[in-house]
Amino acid sequence: MHDVIIIGGGPAGATAAIYAARAKLDTLIIEKAYFGGQMAIATQMDNYPGIDSISGNELGENMINQAKKFGAVAINEEVLDLELDKAVKKVKTSEKVYETRTVILCMGASPRKLGLPNEEMLTGSGVSYCATCDGAFFRDKDVAVVGGGDTAAEDALYLSRFCNKVYLIHRRDTMRASKFLSNLVLENPKIIPVWDSVVQEIIGDIMVTGLRIRNVKTDEISHLDVNGVFIAIGNIPNSELVKGKVELNEGGYIKTDENMKTNIPGVFAAGDIREKPLRQVVTAASDGAVAGQAAEKYLTENNFM
Numbered sequence: 001m002h003d004v005i006i007i008g009g010g011p012a013g014a015t016a017a018i019y020a021a022r023a024k025l026d027t028l029i030i031e032k033a034y035f036g037g038q039m040a041i042a043t044q045m046d047n048y049p050g051i052d053s054i055s056g057n058e059l060g061e062n063m064i065n066q067a068k069k070f071g072a073v074a075i076n077e078e079v080l081d082l083e084l085d086k087a088v089k090k091v092k093t094s095e096k097v098y099e100t101r102t103v104i105l106c107m108g109a110s111p112r113k114l115g116l117p118n119e120e121m122l123t124g125s126g127v128s129y130c131a132t133c134d135g136a137f138f139r140d141k142d143v144a145v146v147g148g149g150d151t152a153a154e155d156a157l158y159l160s161r162f163c164n165k166v167y168l169i170h171r172r173d174t175m176r177a178s179k180f181l182s183n184l185v186l187e188n189p190k191i192i193p194v195w196d197s198v199v200q201e202i203i204g205d206i207m208v209t210g211l212r213i214r215n216v217k218t219d220e221i222s223h224l225d226v227n228g229v230f231i232a233i234g235n236i237p238n239s240e241l242v243k244g245k246v247e248l249n250e251g252g253y254i255k256t257d258e259n260m261k262t263n264i265p266g267v268f269a270a271g272d273i274r275e276k277p278l279r280q281v282v283t284a285a286s287d288g289a290v291a292g293q294a295a296e297k298y299l300t301e302n303n304f305m
């Protein structure tokens with residue numbers, strides 16, 4: 001029987017593990033892919049306090065190693081089902097069923113898809129959800145970024161460093177991104193905004209060759225010749241596993257109080273998967289710390305340790 005099982009090894013999960021293990025809880029952290037989560041694909045992070053610049057991958061590794069140093073056990077397995085409503089909770093993975101007194105849900109979020117017919121088939125062949133991972137394949141090429149938020153702005157700026165032209169396709173005529181990033185985008189001669197527009201079709205048989213664009217105000221259809229399209233239209237929470245088991249908001253994010261408690265005793269949530277105003281590595285880490293400590297408090301108050 002574990003004191004705490006943390007599901008997801010991004011900054012929220014790793015920080016929860018640091019706090020739980022440091023408090024001498026028997027801590028198991030389960031990650032299905034790679035530790036670091038979404039930040040592992042960030043080539044450079046310069047807004048984590050106290051660290052001038054670091055790759056997301058390195059920061060992720062540092063966090064999980066720190067958790068292990070305090071005694072947390074980290075494993076790579078996929079969680080398939082959860083039983084959360086009793087005092088002893090069960091976590092069923094691809095390998096076995098683990099028992100625990102508390103669970104901290106840190107499964108994060110994944111990129112939202114446009115939902116176009118060719119999108120899945122051409123993913124990895126010109127369609128990408130990660131400019132920092134795939135951008136280098138498009139050196140001196142024309143590409144498009146879809147979206148108007150901070151991610152789209154950062155992607156367009158990143159791609160403008162080595163691509164020939166970067167079209168920024170946004171469904172409105174103003175950016176949602178912060179003023180700072182929007183100004184950098186609008187001042188960049190390589191970035192060409194395509195306002196009030198949506199992608200209607202991704203064209204290509206083997207590789208992306210172009211996009212069919214519709215102006216949402218005039219219904220006019222146009223064509224852009226591009227070799228790559230980077231989709232940056234926000235994220236969706238990875239909360240399928242807990243649908244109907246813990247309370248979610250209408251967007252599918254887990255509802256918690258300020259101590260990261262869900263509506264189920266002994267079940268906590270931290271990071272991008274929960275309803276919150278700012279999804280950043282620093283806020284995920286903060287959530288993880290609170291959740292780790294809240295789990296310890298729950299165990300003590302219920303005489304489980």
Ligand code: NAP
Binds near residue numbers: 114175
């Ligand atoms: P976001 O802020 O939710 O923006 C998503 C963008 O995609 C919006 O412009 C939205 O249009 C558009 N969009 C959504 N669905 C669409 C669809 N089906 N078709 C076309 N366009 C669609 O997402 P994000 O940019 O990934 O940012 C997520 C969070 O991370 C935010 O809190 C952001 O501030 C934060 N972030 C911060 C930084 C940073 O501080 N450096 C960097 C990256 C992300 P509308 O504007 O019309 O809604």
